[in-house]
Amino acid sequence: EVQLLESGGGLVQPGGSLRLSCAASGFTFSSYAMSWVRQAPGKGLEWVSAISGSGGSTYYADSVKGRFTISRDNSKNTLYLQMNSLRAEDTAVYYCAKTPLAYCGGDCYFDYWGQGTLVTVSS
């Protein structure tokens, strides 16, 4: 059974940093691209970032480019999102999502999602 378990969310001040983790199990982690998708309170889904199965290719939404860094440790079956220079508009539930493809070059969609971790940016 595929399981994705996010952690690391919490309350942080504007300008601060936070690192999210997503522990994966139930599939060969290194074979699949992974993404972070967020959802602000009462709003729709917004894709944040993606990384190929090998970790060699990364993609970012313009809204986070230069501030967020996606990475993965295939030996630990774990996905990360390092978030720096956080802003109030980054407040959201952050979901870890699996792609049934090795990389997101030709298409990208999400067959499994974690339950999410809440990030609140406020003073």
Place this chain on the structure above:
Amino acid sequence: SYVLTQPPSVSVAPGKTARITCGGNNIGSKSVHWYQQKPGQAPVLVIYYDSDRPSGIPERFSGSNSGNTATLTISRVEAGDEADYYCQVWDSSSDLPVVFGGGTKLTVL
């Protein structure tokens, strides 16, 4: 960046058919994926590559895509289908390659 347009809400009586549209410029040339999200829960993939259903998704859920509109159709709607539904595409030419529609709230009357 590429824009996907969904109606904010759709209402349907139990047992009837619900159709949720997703509009985009020449969307028929792209693959469209659909997600269902119930309150307080993570999204669930219900349709991928326009019309394929993941295992475990009822046959009542179907999809189509042509021209400037993709459609998610839910036949014989049940109370448990009440949720938000999002369409999504990959736009390789955009700075925002993964694009979600704004979501449609399906209300079962």
